[in-house]
Amino acid sequence: MRASILKQHHVLIASVQGSMSDADLAALRDELVSGVQRHRATGVIVDVAMLDVLDSFAARTLRGITQMVKLLGAECVVVGIQPDVAFSMVQLGLTLEGAATALDLEDGLALLKSRNRGNALDGD
């Protein structure tokens, strides 16, 4: 199953589905990174609220997306990590080092907005 990517002003919003395979995650990464260039996005939000498990491949992919998006000059925020998922990740020693996180989509958008205001890129 492919994730859906929405565009809201200068932000790309990707919703990760619960049933995504490793190949789907890699496809999402490629699509997001090319999408940043195509849409001149200043921010990317990856919503993982539907994920019950965030394994090492998913964590590495999220870190990768963050780093790639950063190299293109945009910001990435991972939102919607569930408390149970956070617990397992810490137990397994998985981190999202370098990735900004927020509670949900709303907070993620607010975070991007405040950072973009600092950079004065989005013109509002």
Next chain:
Amino acid sequence: MRASILKQHHVLIASVQGSMSDADLAALRDELVSGVQRHRATGVIVDVAMLDVLDSFAARTLRGITQMVKLLGAECVVVGIQPDVAFSMVQLGLTLEGAATALDLEDGLALLKSRNRGNALDGD
């Protein structure tokens, strides 16, 4: 004995009692992490001023709380570590790597406030 968790605006404040067992600490961790999501907290303060000893389990739990809370998009500050406790921790090689620390509750709240102002999430 269970720790008390207070909510002050967007900050959860947990007071660790002197007599907490490992199971109590683990329960506190779970309660704090689910509380961050439930109350949309942007910050968590763990006050350990009542602790005479901070052993390896307690230090690991505090590190875990910090990492989990971070994955949910909030910040955690450990406050009130006593000089004697700090001395023993260093002698034992225990660290709170990754956790922000402050002298007391007041300083902890000020620290969270200054960080949240950077992110402009708390709306004041």
